[in-house]
Amino acid sequence: MIPLLELCSVGKVYPGGVATRALEEVSFAVAPGEFVALVGASGSGKTTLLNLVGLLDTPTEGSLRLAGRDVTGAAEDLRAELRRDLLGFVFQFHYLLPEFTALENALMPLRIRGTAAEDAGRARVRALLEKVDLGDRLHHRPGQLSGGQQQRVAVVRALANDPQVILADEPTGNLDSRNAHAVCDLLRSLTKELHKSVLLVTHDETIAAKADRILHLRDGRLVT
Amino acid sequence: MLISRFELSVARRQLLHNRGQTLLTLGVVATSVTLIVFLATLIGGLQRRIIGDTTSMIPHVVVSAPERLPLAPWELPSATAPAAPLFVGRVVKLEQRLRKIEDWPAVVARLRELMPGGVAARVAVAEGQGVVSRESNRKPVTLVGAVPAEFTRVVDLQSNLAAGRYLGLNGGEAVIGYKLAADLNLRLGDRVRVLSSEAVSADFLVAGIVDTGIAVIDRSSLFLNLKDAQSLLNLGSAVTRIGLRLDDVFDASRQRERLEQYLPYEINDWMRDNQRVLSGIRAQNDSSRMIIVFTVLASGLAVASIMVMSVTRKIQEIGILKAIGAKSRQILVIFALQGLAVCAAGAALGCAVGWVLCDALGRIEVVVSATGRTAQLFPVANEPFYYGLAAGLAVVSGVLASLYPAWSASRVDPIHVIRGQ
Incomplete structure (x- = not known):
């Protein structure tokens, strides 16, 4: 099976007075529908790796393939398009737009793509929100939702554009234990149901244990 | 399409959501437009009055018979030419x-x-x-x-x-x-x-x-x-x-x-006879142009600084929009649209306030002669041209001023936002 996401000897060095090596010789692949957790201590390079995979940053070494396509040196506009069409993001903080309702926030990746995409995907996104028990909160603004509800909207937003890979950066880090597990279970069940790959960054071993596979990062290197 | 529902909706919602900042920007633009309208209509009216006072009671061009000069000896008809030589020393005016x-x-x-x-x-x-x-x-x-x-x-x-x-x-x-x-x-x-x-x-x-x-x-x-x-x-x-x-x-x-x-014939025109009036008007024009330029500049800078504040406050939203696929151009359009909308609304408000002000001032009349003849105390020329000028300048300067903040918004790196930097 062709991996959906493939990293080959990826490295990242931040230039400066003293160059900082954040990642070194990182290689792994994520298969379609696979739920992978990336675990490591603070400063181990988890977020750097997620930023590279999320095409928010570019590696200084190695290559990165997404959906069979080499995207290592993709230009900024192409990376934006790939993020929009192939990737879904869930962040530690929900980062919902306070001026928009829950439904509009969830629809935002489609709205970015265009009016036709938004109109075509509206029913699906509405159904996803109902599935995560937000059917009666569709027209509420983020300020009118609880932390758990906000993060559930963020999960639906990550799935709105029907991406192939979901990248989740400490999505439960800002939630209490009960909500954290609920959101993680939701993420897992939805992505399994929709056959999406997930790369979840966490420092919580109990959350990581829900993944199909766990990758450990230490000082910028994979140790698993 | 150049502007999609995404850009329009984000621009509109942010403006409506941040009412205080929107009203502040609108107020700055409206004030500058009112000032420009007031100044332009007043200076325009004043000039029109000066020109009117100068030219209303004289023809603009006058054609009159040339001054009669004595003929030179060689111009005299031969039948009347004197036998002896004539001495011609100076031109002498003929009798009145x-x-x-x-x-x-x-x-x-x-x-x-x-x-x-x-x-x-x-x-x-x-x-x-x-x-x-x-x-x-x-x-x-x-x-x-x-x-x-x-x-x-x-x-x-x-x-x-x-x-x-x-x-x-x-x-x-x-x-x-x-x-x-x-x-x-x-x-x-x-x-x-x-x-x-x-x-x-x-x-x-x-x-x-x-x-x-x-x-x-x-x-x-x-x-x-x-x-x-x-x-x-x-x-x-x-x-x-x-x-x-x-x-x-x-x-x-x-x-x-x-x-x-x-x-x-001898031909004269009012402009040649009233050089001082014209040079005064030119000086007035130059002064009013300078005041308008500085007003527009001040308004533009104010709009730019408010927009920079807006971008700083919205940096997380911008970063997240870029992270989920918004292109730099789309972010730039959002903030340029906001600048355009606020400046257009401010210009409309400024024109309305300016019209009310100028209309009220134009109605104040004072008696200027013993026969009871009255004249406007403020000779405002309340004409659409001045409103178009003020609104056009405000909108153009506002949009130009919003381009830098819009550009800087478009350059936001989502990584920094996601990391909380």
Whole structure:
């Protein structure tokens, strides 16, 4: 099976007075529908790796393939398009737009793509929100939702554009234990149901244990 | 499509959500537009009044007979040439005789040919000096004779009447300035005796009293119909000058230069005779332009700084939008749209406030002469052009000012936002 996401000897060095090596010789692949957790201590390079995979940053070494396509040196506009069409993001903080309702926030990746995409995907996104028990909160603004509800909207937003890979950066880090597990279970069940790959960054071993596979990062290197 | 629902909705929602900041920006733009409107309409009105006061009572271009010069010996007809040589040392003016245009209808016809457009009206005038007397009072006056219907189209006498009439002035009737009327204790219907410089005298009935606001006219002018003036000045059927009113008052010098090429007459225009007024207007124009430029600049900088604040406050949202696929161009469009919308709304508000202000100021009138003639205290020219100018400048400067913050928003790196940096 062709991996959906493939990293080959990826490295990242931040230039400066003293160059900082954040990642070194990182290689792994994520298969379609696979739920992978990336675990490591603070400063181990988890977020750097997620930023590279999320095409928010570019590696200084190695290559990165997404959906069979080499995207290592993709230009900024192409990376934006790939993020929009192939990737879904869930962040530690929900980062919902306070001026928009829950439904509009969830629809935002489609709205970015265009009016036709938004109109075509509206029913699906509405159904996803109902599935995560937000059917009666569709027209509420983020300020009118609880932390758990906000993060559930963020999960639906990550799935709105029907991406192939979901990248989740400490999505439960800002939630209490009960909500954290609920959101993680939701993420897992939805992505399994929709056959999406997930790369979840966490420092919580109990959350990581829900993944199909766990990758450990230490000082910028994979140790698993 | 250049602007999609995404850009429009984000721009609109952010403006509505941040009402305080939106109102602040709108207020800055509206204030600058009001200021520009007020300044432009006031300066424009002031200039119009100055030009109006200067030109309303004089023709824009005057055609008169050239000054007569003695002929040089070689120009004399041979039949009358003296046998002995002549000494010619200096030009000597001939006796004070009126310079006449004998065949003035032909000159008027020629003027029509030469100036097929751009001339609002023409009038032939018989003008000379005289003395007006009543009982023992005598006052020197300028006698101005013309066909009233034609004269008033060139020189705005009719609308400056304080009493009586000028249009339809009959033979034996005259219109005089209100100061002259006061000096001679004259009222409508009184009779005066006029003695011209040609030693011809006649009695006239005062049919109108005029208040032009120009002392030399109000104190020493007597307006007659053409035939009476021709008789008093011994002109026969001739006139002394032909006056022209132009559609564009500032076209006078060009028209004069053109006529000088074709007509063997002395031609003057109001611009040549009023250089100081024109240079004053030019200085006023330059000053008002500078004030407008600085106002626009200040408004633009204020808009830019508010927009920079907005971008700083919205940096997380911008970062997240970019992370989920928004392109830099889309972010730039969002903030440029916000700048455009706020500036357009501010310009509309500023125009509305400016109109109300200028309209109210324009209604304030003050009495400016003894006859009770009133004039605007603030001579505002409340015209659409000035509003278009102010709104256009505000919108253009506002949009330009919002481009830098919009550009910096488009350069936001989502990584920094996601990391919380």
